[in-house]
Amino acid sequence: MSGAEFAASVEWDTLRHVWDEVADPDMRTIYQAYRRTLGLKGRVAVVAVDLYNKAFEGGPLPPSELQNTYPSSCGKYAHTAVEPIARVFAAARRTAVPVIHVTANAAAGPITATNRRVGGLDPAGPADQWDFHPALAPAPGELIVVKERASAFYGTQLVAELVSRGISTVLVVGESTSGCVRATVVDACSNGFHTVVVEDGVFDRSWLNHQVNLFDLHHKYADVLDSATVIGLLERLSAAAPR
Amino acid sequence: MSGAEFAASVEWDTLRHVWDEVADPDMRTIYQAYRRTLGLKGRVAVVAVDLYNKAFEGGPLPPSELQNTYPSSCGKYAHTAVEPIARVFAAARRTAVPVIHVTANAAAGPITATNRRVGGLDPAGPADQWDFHPALAPAPGELIVVKERASAFYGTQLVAELVSRGISTVLVVGESTSGCVRATVVDACSNGFHTVVVEDGVFDRSWLNHQVNLFDLHHKYADVLDSATVIGLLERLSAAAPR
Amino acid sequence: MSGAEFAASVEWDTLRHVWDEVADPDMRTIYQAYRRTLGLKGRVAVVAVDLYNKAFEGGPLPPSELQNTYPSSCGKYAHTAVEPIARVFAAARRTAVPVIHVTANAAAGPITATNRRVGGLDPAGPADQWDFHPALAPAPGELIVVKERASAFYGTQLVAELVSRGISTVLVVGESTSGCVRATVVDACSNGFHTVVVEDGVFDRSWLNHQVNLFDLHHKYADVLDSATVIGLLERLSAAAPR
Amino acid sequence: MSGAEFAASVEWDTLRHVWDEVADPDMRTIYQAYRRTLGLKGRVAVVAVDLYNKAFEGGPLPPSELQNTYPSSCGKYAHTAVEPIARVFAAARRTAVPVIHVTANAAAGPITATNRRVGGLDPAGPADQWDFHPALAPAPGELIVVKERASAFYGTQLVAELVSRGISTVLVVGESTSGCVRATVVDACSNGFHTVVVEDGVFDRSWLNHQVNLFDLHHKYADVLDSATVIGLLERLSAAAPR
Numbered sequence: 013m014s015g016a017e018f019a020a021s022v023e024w025d026t027l028r029h030v031w032d033e034v035a036d037p038d039m040r041t042i043y044q045a046y047r048r049t050l051g052l053k054g055r056v057a058v059v060a061v062d063l064y065n066k067a068f069e070g071g072p073l074p075p076s077e078l079q080n081t082y083p084s085s086c087g088k089y090a091h092t093a094v095e096p097i098a099r100v101f102a103a104a105r106r107t108a109v110p111v112i113h114v115t116a117n118a119a120a121g122p123i124t125a126t127n128r129r130v131g132g133l134d135p136a137g138p139a140d141q142w143d144f145h146p147a148l149a150p151a152p153g154e155l156i157v158v159k160e161r162a163s164a165f166y167g168t169q170l171v172a173e174l175v176s177r178g179i180s181t182v183l184v185v186g187e188s189t190s191g192c193v194r195a196t197v198v199d200a201c202s203n204g205f206h207t208v209v210v211e212d213g214v215f216d217r218s219w220l221n222h223q224v225n226l227f228d229l230h231h232k233y234a235d236v237l238d239s240a241t242v243i244g245l246l247e248r249l250s251a252a253a254p255r
Numbered sequence: 256m257s258g259a260e261f262a263a264s265v266e267w268d269t270l271r272h273v274w275d276e277v278a279d280p281d282m283r284t285i286y287q288a289y290r291r292t293l294g295l296k297g298r299v300a301v302v303a304v305d306l307y308n309k310a311f312e313g314g315p316l317p318p319s320e321l322q323n324t325y326p327s328s329c330g331k332y333a334h335t336a337v338e339p340i341a342r343v344f345a346a347a348r349r350t351a352v353p354v355i356h357v358t359a360n361a362a363a364g365p366i367t368a369t370n371r372r373v374g375g376l377d378p379a380g381p382a383d384q385w386d387f388h389p390a391l392a393p394a395p396g397e398l399i400v401v402k403e404r405a406s407a408f409y410g411t412q413l414v415a416e417l418v419s420r421g422i423s424t425v426l427v428v429g430e431s432t433s434g435c436v437r438a439t440v441v442d443a444c445s446n447g448f449h450t451v452v453v454e455d456g457v458f459d460r461s462w463l464n465h466q467v468n469l470f471d472l473h474h475k476y477a478d479v480l481d482s483a484t485v486i487g488l489l490e491r492l493s494a495a496a497p498r
Numbered sequence: 499m500s501g502a503e504f505a506a507s508v509e510w511d512t513l514r515h516v517w518d519e520v521a522d523p524d525m526r527t528i529y530q531a532y533r534r535t536l537g538l539k540g541r542v543a544v545v546a547v548d549l550y551n552k553a554f555e556g557g558p559l560p561p562s563e564l565q566n567t568y569p570s571s572c573g574k575y576a577h578t579a580v581e582p583i584a585r586v587f588a589a590a591r592r593t594a595v596p597v598i599h600v601t602a603n604a605a606a607g608p609i610t611a612t613n614r615r616v617g618g619l620d621p622a623g624p625a626d627q628w629d630f631h632p633a634l635a636p637a638p639g640e641l642i643v644v645k646e647r648a649s650a651f652y653g654t655q656l657v658a659e660l661v662s663r664g665i666s667t668v669l670v671v672g673e674s675t676s677g678c679v680r681a682t683v684v685d686a687c688s689n690g691f692h693t694v695v696v697e698d699g700v701f702d703r704s705w706l707n708h709q710v711n712l713f714d715l716h717h718k719y720a721d722v723l724d725s726a727t728v729i730g731l732l733e734r735l736s737a738a739a740p741r
Numbered sequence: 742m743s744g745a746e747f748a749a750s751v752e753w754d755t756l757r758h759v760w761d762e763v764a765d766p767d768m769r770t771i772y773q774a775y776r777r778t779l780g781l782k783g784r785v786a787v788v789a790v791d792l793y794n795k796a797f798e799g800g801p802l803p804p805s806e807l808q809n810t811y812p813s814s815c816g817k818y819a820h821t822a823v824e825p826i827a828r829v830f831a832a833a834r835r836t837a838v839p840v841i842h843v844t845a846n847a848a849a850g851p852i853t854a855t856n857r858r859v860g861g862l863d864p865a866g867p868a869d870q871w872d873f874h875p876a877l878a879p880a881p882g883e884l885i886v887v888k889e890r891a892s893a894f895y896g897t898q899l900v901a902e903l904v905s906r907g908i909s910t911v912l913v914v915g916e917s918t919s920g921c922v923r924a925t926v927v928d929a930c931s932n933g934f935h936t937v938v939v940e941d942g943v944f945d946r947s948w949l950n951h952q953v954n955l956f957d958l959h960h961k962y963a964d965v966l967d968s969a970t971v972i973g974l975l976e977r978l979s980a981a982a983p984r
Contacts (some may be wrong), residue, residue, distance in 0.1 A: 034463065038319040042460045045326050045371050054907055076281040083288050126444075126475035128288050160655055161445040162475070169646055169653035171900060175933030178783055180907055190471050195445075198438050201369075202404040204904030217285045220277065224467040228433050232369035232405070297664055403898055410898035412889055414657060418690030421540055421666055447661030520949065524805040528946045531812050531857050562767040569774050612930075612961035614774050647931040648961070676957050681927050687855075688890040688924075703771045706763065710953040714919050718855035718891070 020248040021051030022241055029236065030211060031227040034220070043231050050235035052245045053206050054180025058104045058111040060097070061164055061186030061193050063148045066141050067215075068094075075217040086187055089215040089222070096212040096239035097185045098147050103243040105151065107250035110177060113150045114157045114164040114186070114196070118142040125162045126191060162195035171203055181206045183242065184234070185213035190221040197234045207234040210242050263491040264294030265484055272479065273454060274470040277463070286474050293478035295488045296449050297423025301347045301354040303340070304407055304429030304436050306391045309384050310458075311337075318460040329430055332458040332465070339455040339482035340428045341390050346486040348394065350493035353420060356393045357400045357407040357429070357439070361385040368405045369434060405438035414446055424449045426485065427477070428456035433464040440477045450477040453485050505738055506731040507537030508723065515722065516697060517713040520706070529717045536721035538731045539692050540666025544590045544597040546583070547650055547672030547679055549634045552627050553701075554580075561703040572673055575701040575708070582698040582725035583671045584633050589729040591637065593736035596663060599636045600643045600650040600672070600682070604628040611648045612677060648681035657689055667692045669728065670720070671699035676707040683720050693720040696728050749977040750780030751970055758965065759940060760956040763949070772960045779964035781974045782935050783909025787833045787840040789826070790893055790915030790922055792877045795870050796944075797823075804946040815916055818944040818951070825941040825968035826914045827876050832972040834880065836979035839906060842879045843886045843893040843915070843925070847871040854891045855920060891924035900932055910935045912971065913963070914942035919950040926963045936963040939971050 024047050069082035072091035104111050116125065118141075134141060143149075150156055159168050174182065182200040184207065186193055193214050200207040209229055216222035230236035237245070267290050312325035315334035347354050359368060361384075377384060386392075393399055402411050417425065425443040427450065429436055436457050443450040452472055459465035473479035480488070510533045555568035558577035590597050602611065604627075620627060629635075636642055645654050660668065668686040670693065672679055679700045686693040695715055702708035716722035723731070753776050798811035801820035833840050845854065847870075863870060872878075879885055888897050903911065911929040913936065915922055922943050929936040938958055945951035959965035966974070 036463075038317070039461050039463065041319045041322050044322065046369075048370060074281070076284045079284050079287065126289075127291060128475070161658070162441060163445060166442075166445040167653065167655035167658065169931075169933075171904075172647070172653065172931060172933035175900075175904060175909075178907065178909055180904075191475055194471075195441050198405060198441070199409075202406060202409040202438075202898075202901060204898075204901035218282050220279075220282065221467060221471060224464060225471070228464060228468070232371070232434055404901070410896065410901065412688075412690075412896035414661075415688060415690030415890070415896065418657075418661065418666075421664065423661075423664055445655075445658060447655075447658030522949075524803070525947050525949065527805045527808050530808065532855075534856060560767070562770045565770050565773065612775075613777060614961070648927060649931060652928075652931040677961055680957075681931075684891060684924050684927070685895075688892060688895040704768050706765075706768065707953060707957060710950060711957070714950060714954070718857070718920055 018049060018051040018053050019252055020245040021049050022237065022245065024048060024050060027237070027241070029226065029230065031223040034223050035227060039227075046231040050237060052181050052208065052249050055178050056104075056109045056181040056183055056246065056249065057174060057177060057179040058100060058109060058183045058185065059114060059164060059170070059196065059200070060101075060111060060148065061114050061184065061196055062116055062188075063097070063113070063145050063186050064115055064142050065138070065145055067187050068145055069141070086215050086217050089217070089219070090187065093213055093215045094145065094147050096210065100183070100185055100210055100213055100239050100242060101148065103246045107246050109246060110155070111151070112155045112157060112170070112173065113144065114159055114168075114170070115142070115144070117158050117160050125160065162192045163199045164192070164196040165199035165203065166195075174205065179205065181208060183208045183210065185210045187215050189214045189216040190218070190225045194225050194229060197229050201233040208242065209234045209236045211236050211238045213239050261292060261294040261296050262495055263488040264292050265480065265488065267291060267293060270480070270484070272469065272473065274466040277466050278470060282470075289474040293480060295424050295451065295492050298421050299347075299352045299424040299426055299489065299492065300417060300420060300422045301343060301352060301426045301428065302357060302407060302413070302439065302443070303344075303354060303391065304357050304427065304439055305359060305431075306340070306356070306388050306429050307358055307385050308381070308388055310430050311388055312384070329458050329460050332460070332462070333430065336456055336458045337388065337390050339453065343426070343428055343453055343456055343482050343485060344391065346489045347426075350489050352489060353398070354394070355398045355400060355413070355416065356387065357402055357411075357413070358385070358387070360401050360403050368403065405435045406442045407435065407439040408442035408446065409438075417448065422448065424451060426451045426453065428453045430458050432457045432459040433461070433468045437468050437472060440472050444476040451485065452477045452479045454479050454481045456482050504535060504537040504539050506734040507535050508727055508731065510534060510536060513723070513727070515712065515716065517709040520709050521713060525713075532717040536723060538667050538694065538735050541664050542590075542595045542667040542669055542732065542735065543660060543663060543665040544586060544595060544669045544671065545600060545650060545656070545682065545686070546587075546597060546634065547600050547670065547682055548602060548674075549583070549599070549631050549672050550601055550628050551624070551631055553673050554631055555627070572701050572703050575703070575705070576673065579699055579701045580631065580633050582696065586669070586671055586696055586699055586725050586728060587634065589732045593732050595732060596641070597637070598641045598643060598656070598659065599630065600645055600654075600656070601628070601630070603644050603646050611646065648678045649685045650678070650682040651685035651689065652681075660691065665691065667694060669694045669696065671696045673701050675700045675702040676704070676711045677702075680711050680715060683715050687719040694728065695720045695722045697722050697724045699725050747778060747780040747782050748981055749974040750778050751966065751974065753777060753779060756966070756970070758955065758959065760952040763952050764956060768956075775960040779966060781910050781937065781978050784907050785838045785910040785912055785975065785978065786903060786906060786908045787829060787838060787912045787914065788843060788893060788899070788925065788929070789830075789840060789877065790843050790913065790925055791845060791917075792826070792842070792874050792915050793844055793871050794867070794874055796916050797874055798870070815944050815946050818946070818948070819916065822942055822944045823874065823876050825939065829912070829914055829939055829942055829968050829971060830877065832975045836975050838975060839884070840880070841884045841886060841899070841902065842873065843888055843897075843899070844871070844873070846887050846889050854889065891921045892928045893921070893925040894928035894932065895924075903934065908934065910937060912937045912939065914939045916944050918943045918945040919947070919954045920945075923954050923958060926958050930962040937971065938963045938965045940965050940967045942968050
């Protein structure tokens with residue numbers, strides 16, 4: 013997409029993915045035309061989507077068991093992603109890559125992210141329901157962007173923030189894969205950013221939707237790479253072009 | 256989403272969907288919070304996405320069999336959708352609902368809809384590869400919008416065209432479900448339009464991606480209704496408020 | 499711009515304007531091609547731009563005398579506009595036209611509306627510096643949109659709010675004519691809304707810039723009409739099509 | 742606006758401007774808060790707005806004399822700007838700065854740039870009326886962007902084109918100062934680009950509107966610098982960081 017060369021790259025065939033178990037031979041045949049070299053180019057920014065406490069409520073249980081009590085929780089899928097996301101944040105901070113935190117407007121009015129009848133401030137819920145997960149909270153000085161739609165780009169000035177920092181690659185973590193993450197990735201790509209999704213750093217309430225959406229994103233709009241690969245690329249990029 | 260009431264509506268539980276075979280009980284439980292009344296409200300416009308000949312090349316075969324010769328074809332899925340789309344177009348024209356045709360830029364440069372290495376004008380292909388399918392071509396005077404990204408809204412003036420016509424409901428047909436249709440539906444919803452997808456009037460190269468993307472769209476962003484239901488609603492709307 | 503007919507209109511030649519004293523015969527000749535019928539069409543919304551106390555600080559003096567103490571004040575021009583704006587708000591509320599209040603982010607960071615080195619929260623200033631002017635404050639339930647750029651449309655969901663209310667005409671009041679008002683009007687027009695500016699309901703620090711910007715807006719993007727004319731049109735519209 | 746330092750800069754007080762004759766002492770006092778260092782930063786792209794033959798029709802006469810025969814012509818103001826624009830294009834091409842050409846859609850429909858009742862293809866006019874002025878035409882391979890509104894950013898993918906090239910500074914030439922140039926500059930600034938206007942490389946039908954709009958742009962959104970200064974900065978930038 014960009015004329016720029018990859019500063020750090022990885023080959024398509026070396027990667028295993030969470031969708032391998034649902035991608036049958038026909039799907040693989042049909043999607044041949046998307047094979048390409050993957051990686052990072054230019055200046056990178058991490059965009060972290062909706063990592064507030066509501067996504068983690070009720071602990072690491074299957075989301076279907078939490079649905080009645082904590083309908084916004086991604087349960088075990090959320091908790092499994094904490095450690096990979098924290099490692100990506102740490103690597104970004106080490107290598108002078110900005111971390112931008114996107115969150116929803118707790119006082120949401122009639123304009124909402126999706127058709128879901130759950131949202132806004134639950135008066136019966138804990139006071140910190142819309143605070144960031146403690147392990148994934150912004151460091152002092154990091155930018156926080158408040159959105160009201162699924163995409164982190166719609167109705168926000170995320171484009172201006174990225175352009176004014178000279179960013180070429182957007183690295184996405186957060187939730188949910190089939191909702192705000194997907195909408196954000198499609199818009200990042202449309203706006204001309206090279207886009208990378210951290211495979212074990214995004215999550216969803218539903219495993220099949222997580223798998224198929226990651227498959228779509230990887231082929232059409234973004235490089236889906238696991239956190240270990242991404243961290244290795246960030247370090248190679250930093251070594252090659254210290255900021 | 257809109258304050259307006261439905262002029263014509265249908266109940267959630269009366270509908271069968273193409274994703275029923277992959278939506279397991281857990282998925283159904285998790286997505287309870289999205290149940291709502293579905294239908295049409297205010298002025299409606301049909302937005303038809305990427306119905307050019309390249310999507311139909313090679314005839315009604317499985318796309319995996321067409322991949323080597325016609326990598327842009329959706330094969331049998333495309334051909335099955337022709338009749339329902341043609342019926343929706345006819346109902347729209349009968350009821351004074353505008354039909355807007357969105358197509359890709361055949362002379363695509365480095366900015367493309369997705370990461371696919373297929374596109375632009377195939378010099379070895381037929382001269383009419385980027386023409387509209389003959390049964391689904393614009394009627395005289397109907398608007399044609401040319402896009403270069405997945406979403407019909409990105410880098411186009413579709414918002415201005417819809418606003419200047421006073422449209423409240425966007426009715427989407429076309430291809431592909433997991434690509435340009437999904438990106439268009441998410442943006443229609445973000446821009447404040449009530450959005451409806453014609454279930455048998457959208458198609459994809461891959462059946463699983465078609466099913467899961469329609470599931471996502473129905474729950475999060477749009478009412479997914481079959482063409483017979485949509486045509487019935489258009490007729491009720493027209494009878495209630497003749498234009 | 500819109501296919502819709504005016505529900506209430508006024509003729510071009512019946513109007514006097516604040517720019518009449520600077521528009522020489524050459525300017526009038528050059529701008530002949532913009533003559534047209536003016537008015538309101540479809541559903542109307544008032545968009546009020548940046549009516550916070552900082553614009554009124556220091557009282558009704560010439561802005562040049564206030565520059566050292568209150569560099570954000572429009573002084574006498576601001577105070578003269580209070581009464582016309584209040585009358586437009588009252589007429590809108592009487593006729594069920596929504597009033598949407600756009601304001602700046604007091605905690606502005608590096609992304610700002612213009613290149614001005616004045617802004618953000620002045621720690622030495624009064625606690626209510628970013629509150630709405632008391633006579634122009636939102637009524638309960640009226641929408642408040644927070645922007646960080648000049649245009650009320652950039653980085654906000656104003657399009658979605660207007661679309662979901664079925665609005666065709668945007669009626670602009672507020673400040674400054676040469677800054678946020680102009681940027682908002684151009685974007686309203688680009689997005690397909692018929693746009694009207696209340697001539698005595700917008701203001702600026704500099705009179706010449708106020709005059710020339712209103713001249714530009716009237717010819718190119720919007721109908722510039724005084725508050726008495728606008729209120730008359732709102733009442734005719736309401737009588738013709740009660741909501 | 743950007744965190745990046747200027748690679749090449751110039752001081753505010755060293756510059757004379759076309760608005761000096763209309764900016765009275767009060768205007769200068771009021772606009773003190775906008776004084777700053779001016780220049781270029783990061784990668785630069787030239788964006789040339791609407792340099793088609795229609796703007797030059799009838800030769801270098803006052804636009805008021807051309808109004809009846811060539812209502813789209815800027816006459817003598819257009820012809821005076823050809824040489825400075827050509828020199829900026831040449832300097833850009835010498836220093837590997839991309840030149841992007843924005844033009845209007847000759848087959849304009851109901852959605853137009855402004856309220857002007859002049860536009861589209863004049864069937865009685867010359868066949869090349871919408872071609873680029875011969876001295877200012879795109880070089881082979883240079884990008885052409887077609888817009889239908891005033892701003893080069895509205896309904897186009899200019900943001901994506903600039904982001905994918907890693908551009909930080911947008912350098913604007915073309916017409917008209919009070920129309921498409923102004924709208925383009927405001928949007929460039931809103932999207933986070935550092936924006937520079939070539940003072941003798943933009944033009945308008947009306948001199949007063951040209952002067953006051955450049956005054957507004959210089960203070961609020963962009964650095965207005967003459968072509969000789971801009972070319973000197975491009976050369977210093979190129980020498981400092983050869984591409």
